[in-house]
Amino acid sequence: MESEIVVGGHRRIRPFNTAATYPEQNLSNDLCQAVVAGNTVYVRGQVAQDLDTRENVAIGDAVGQAHKVCDNIELLLAEAGAKPEHIVSCHIYLVDIRHREDVYRVMGQRFAGVFYASTGLVVSALARPEWLVEVGVVAVIS
Numbered sequence: 378m379e380s381e382i383v384v385g386g387h388r389r390i391r392p393f394n395t396a397a398t399y400p401e402q403n404l405s406n407d408l409c410q411a412v413v414a415g416n417t418v419y420v421r422g423q424v425a426q427d428l429d430t431r432e433n434v435a436i437g438d439a440v441g442q443a444h445k446v447c448d449n450i451e452l453l454l455a456e457a458g459a460k461p462e463h464i465v466s467c468h469i470y471l472v473d474i475r476h477r478e479d480v481y482r483v484m485g486q487r488f489a490g491v492f493y494a495s496t497g498l499v500v501s502a503l504a505r506p507e508w509l510v511e512v513g514v515v516a517v518i519s
Contacts, residue, residue, distance in 0.1 A: 381456075381465050382426045382457075382514075383501040386414075387412050387413060387414045387512045388408055388412065388413040388457070388499070389409040389411075389412055389458055390410055390411040390413065390453060390456050391409055391410035391411065391428065391453070391456070392407065392409040392410070393407075393408060393409065393410070394406065394407055395408060396494050397423040397431075398431060399504065399505075401406045402439065405409060406435050408421065408493070410423075410428065410449075410453050411418045411454075411456070411457050413457045413458070416517055416518045416519070417462070417515065417516070417517050417518075418452070418453075418454060418458075418459045418515065418518065419513075420450055420454065420457075420458040420513060420515070420516070421513060422443070422468070422470065422513040423439070423449040423453070423511065423512050423513070424445075424446060424449075424451050424503065424505070424508045424511050425442035425443075425445040425446060425505075425508060425509075425510070426445070426449075426451065426508075427445075428453075428499055429519070431467070433507050435506070436507045437475075437487040437507075437518055438507075439476035439479045439480055439485075439507075439509045439510060440479050440480075440482075442480075442509050442510050443479065443480045443483035444482065444483055444487070446510060446511070446512045447483065447484065447488070447512075448475055450513070451487075451516055454465065454483070454514075454516055455517070456501065457518075459516045459518050460516060461487070461488050461491055462490070462491055463491045463516035463517055463518050463519070464488065464514050464515070464516045465468055465493055465494065465515055465516060465517050466493055466494050466495075466496075466514065467484075467488075467493045467494070467495045467496070467512060467513070467515075468495075468497075468498065468509065468512065468513045468514075469481070469484065469495065469497045469498065469507065469511075469512050469513045470498050470499075470500050470510065470511040470512070471497070471498070471499050471500070471509065471510055472499070472500060472501070472502060472503060472508070472510075473499070473509065474499050476510065477499075479496065480510050481497070492513070513517040
């Protein structure tokens with residue numbers, strides 16, 4: 378599939394269909410990893426999964442997963458023409474409150490000096506049981 382398409386004047390980065398991402402589930406949704414609308418970049422919730430191979434990484438390791446999530450966010454922002462300092466909003470989803478300090482420490486190190494608005498949520502589950510953390514961001518390119 379193409380790495381980018383333009384629909385409605387917006388750039389859709391890394392489009393995919395959920396049938397390929399979640400073959401065990403009866404889904405077929407056309408989505409993308411990020412959308413650039415004007416000067417705003419919306420990054421889909423990122424998990425510890427390689428964006429090219431769909432391989433899950435750092436299973437059982439919240440710190441390792443947080444680093445992979447940050448890697449994915451930085452990669453997608455770069456593909457959108459943005460940088461981490463453009464992040465204005467961040468939503469962090471954890472499946473266990475005991476991972477909060479570890480995950481937030483990684484986020485604080487990786488995005489030091491950005492000063493984004495942040496919301497943290499503890500949820501009962503993510504789309505796959507091996508995922509411990511998911512992070513979505515919005516960035517504005519100045």
